[in-house]
Amino acid sequence: MTDCSAHHVGITVSDLAESVAFYREVLGLDVSDRFGVDGEAFADAVGVEGASADFVHLEADEIRLELVEYEPEARGSPAAGLNQPGAAHVAFEVDDLDAFYADLPDDVPTIGEPRTTATGTSILFLRDPEGNLVEVLAV
Incomplete structure (x- = not known):
């Protein structure tokens, strides 16, 4: 079996700038990288036709937090409570x-x-x- 090591925790957001500001200002995280991804290979990998996305990586000690804003954006999932299966x-x-x-x-x-x-x-x-x-x- 292949050994795995943690790389990042990802959160999809609808307003990347606002979310980055929150994690920087409220939690003191540092931005380590900003980049965009698009193209057929990306769209196929994420299972979203025509997908593109902007990413920001923030660092907190041993955790890399990845915030990502997709185009097109899906709507409709309410915020889960802590006791809801699948909540994160x-x-x-x-x-x-x-x-x-x-x-x-x-x-x-x-x-x-x-x-x-x-x-x-x-x-x-x-x-x-x-x-x-x-x-x-x-x-």
Whole structure:
């Protein structure tokens, strides 16, 4: 069997600039790459006729977050709740969750306030501008 190693976590967005700003400004991620892809091979690989896409890679320690905006864009999937099968989220660790929460811009929606679970981990869930779930935690 082939050994695998992690490469990136991808999130499809409808407004790349707004999403990049969120992940840079709210979570402090750094942009490492920007590029576009199109052509028949790409469209075939993603299963979307005539597809093209713009990509931005952001870095957070060992995680590369890939934000991608497709053309044509599909519509219609509501944001999933955490308990919905198939729901996904990306998580980032901070040293002081309470300080992170206090510094959040007022327009960033959260699921609730930071809470410490029975395992001793403090967690906070918020949504990015696209409605994607983001977990911020402190262990």
